[in-house]
Amino acid sequence: MPGDLKVIYFANSGSEANDLALLMARLYTGNYDAIALRNGYHGGSPASMGLTAHSNWKFNTPHSFGVHHAIAPYPYRGHFGYGDAEAGVKCADDVKELINYATPGKIAAFFAESIQGVGGFVEFPQGYLQHAYEHVRAAGGLCIADEVQTGCGRTGTHFWGFEAQGVIPDIVTLAKGIGNGAPLAPVVTTPKIAAVMAQKVHFNTFAGNPVVTAIGKAVLEVIEQEKTQENCLKLGAYIFARLEKLKAKYKVIGNVRGKGLMLGIEFVKDRATKAPGREECAQAVENPRELGLLLGKGGLWGQTIRCAPPMNITPADADFLLAVLDEAIGAIWVRGHTGLQPGSEKSSPATRASKRELKPPAPRSLLPALRRTSVRSLMFLLRVTPATALSPSRIHALQTFPIYVLPRPFPATVPRNRGRCTQGFLARARRRRLDFLQPLAPGPPLPRPHCRAVGLRLPVLRRTLAHAARLPHRWQRG
Numbered sequence: 031m032p033g034d035l036k037v038i039y040f041a042n043s044g045s046e047a048n049d050l051a052l053l054m055a056r057l058y059t060g061n062y063d064a065i066a067l068r069n070g071y072h073g074g075s076p077a078s079m080g081l082t083a084h085s086n087w088k089f090n091t092p093h094s095f096g097v098h099h100a101i102a103p104y105p106y107r108g109h110f111g112y113g114d115a116e117a118g119v120k121c122a123d124d125v126k127e128l129i130n131y132a133t134p135g136k137i138a139a140f141f142a143e144s145i146q147g148v149g150g151f152v153e154f155p156q157g158y159l160q161h162a163y164e165h166v167r168a169a170g171g172l173c174i175a176d177e178v179q180t181g182c183g184r185t186g187t188h189f190w191g192f193e194a195q196g197v198i199p200d201i202v203t204l205a206k207g208i209g210n211g212a213p214l215a216p217v218v219t220t221p222k223i224a225a226v227m228a229q230k231v232h233f234n235t236f237a238g239n240p241v242v243t244a245i246g247k248a249v250l251e252v253i254e255q256e257k258t259q260e261n262c263l264k265l266g267a268y269i270f271a272r273l274e275k276l277k278a279k280y281k282v283i284g285n286v287r288g289k290g291l292m293l294g295i296e297f298v299k300d301r302a303t304k305a306p307g308r309e310e311c312a313q314a315v316e317n318p319r320e321l322g323l324l325l326g327k328g329g330l331w332g333q334t335i336r337c338a339p340p341m342n343i344t345p346a347d348a349d350f351l352l353a354v355l356d357e358a359i360g361a362i363w364v365r366g367h368t369g370l371q372p373g374s375e376k377s378s379p380a381t382r383a384s385k386r387e388l389k390p391p392a393p394r395s396l397l398p399a400l401r402r403t404s405v406r407s408l409m410f411l412l413r414v415t416p417a418t419a420l421s422p423s424r425i426h427a428l429q430t431f432p433i434y435v436l437p438r439p440f441p442a443t444v445p446r447n448r449g450r451c452t453q454g455f456l457a458r459a460r461r462r463r464l465d466f467l468q469p470l471a472p473g474p475p476l477p478r479p480h481c482r483a484v485g486l487r488l489p490v491l492r493r494t495l496a497h498a499a500r501l502p503h504r505w506q507r508g
């Protein structure tokens with residue numbers, strides 16, 4: 031990380047990481063108020079739900095004490111649009127106004143995602159964070175970048191999302207990608223800020239556990255080795271250009287935006303009024319399910335497809351995604367209108383027929399590869415806590431490690447009585463319903479998107495095994 035961002039605390043989830051960041055900012059500055067952005071999401075714990083500004087995610091309980099929400103720097107739907115070269119400065123001015131009008135003039139923290147994720151992949155106008163950070167620092171506050179979604183190269187041009195805005199935060203929170211499925215949520219800050227935590231004891235049973243931190247290290251190495259960031263840049267640009275073509279074809283698409291493999295497609299009922307296309311988006315997300323593609327949506331009205339596929343997708347995956355989207359959006363039919371631009375080719379029987387031809391690309395030998403490593407994976411579990419040393423509390427501890435790396439069917443090649451390991455261990459673990467063992471049971475293969483999305487990727491697992499071999503003795507022997 032740039033600057034003096036050298037100290038890392040480990041939490042288990044993005045919400046927890048943001049809670050800790052807010053705590054540190056309040057302790058360090060001695061101030062209480064915090065500013066976050068409308069349309070932002072920072073988690074579901076009481077403190078991070080307070081930072082979140084989306085009614086869908088805020089339960090009707092007391093929260094948000096001392097938190098104020100500035101206007102969303104949302105060029106498509108916000109106060110200052112794409113055509114306004116000063117939009118970044120103008121949106122940032124609202125942070126200053128909020129400090130002046132809603133706080134004692136001093137604040138503890140300013141939270142912003144580098145691209146708003148749950149809010150529908152909203153990319154800020156250039157200069158926004160730079161100016162907002164200036165106002166925050168002038169009021170004594172710390173600048174906190176929530177990189178839970180944008181971190182680790184997903185945006186393509188930079189490894190961290192905030193870098194695209196030319197700023198260096200005081201605290202950065204991470205989760206999701208850095209763990210590749212494992213509960214890992216680093217909070218990165220400067221030694222000076224971190225020192226405030228020495229005032230008291232801050233404790234969290236599972237935070238920073240050796241297995242999950244080994245996974246994090248492996249993830250970073252694999253991203254570097256496989257040039258995953260470059261893949262995000264290349265395929266992101268390719269998909270973006272093709273989405274623009276879909277926008278020209280379908281009038282229900284109001285806006286296409288984003289960076290790298292973090293692309294938003296916002297649906298509208300009418301491009302002139304920008305009335306949110308909630309039903310249109312719901313159909314565009316629902317139709318592809320039959321075709322083997324799972325999509326997520328976001329935005330206050332659920333009007334935006336959030337296209338954030340695994341960072342290692344291939345050109346064939348991208349083409350599949352685009353073909354399915356074309357088909358799915360063409361099939362939208364809401365209150366007597368289709369999603370097509372007037373004059374576009376109608377959704378015809380020929381298009382319908384193509385639906386049957388859309389097939390996901392072949393799974394690139396993922397399962398055979400997993401079969402080859404299955405024995406080592408299992409041994410990894412055993413090395414962390416050998417069968418001979420399994421106490422109920424240790425089994426409980428294991429339950430928190432999501433070693434759900436092996437998609438079904440777990441290969442029949444698991445050695446039945448290999449060494450001193452498996453039978454007793456598996457039986458005891460199954461009796462206790464260990465989550466990570468469930469995928470070991472034989473069963474129908476998961477549909478392909480799951481194989482990719484669930485659990486650790488194979489190279490990450492391999493490196494985790496290597497790191498785990500160097501873990502302290504007590505973790506190897508139980």
Ligand SMILES: Cc1ncc(COP(=O)(O)O)c(C=O)c1O
Pocket residue numbers: 042043044045046048071072073074143147148176177178179205206
């Ligand atoms: C930007 C952002 N911050 C924080 C969180 C909360 O992370 P978690 O769900 O791991 O608590 C999320 C989750 O979606 C997120 O997208």
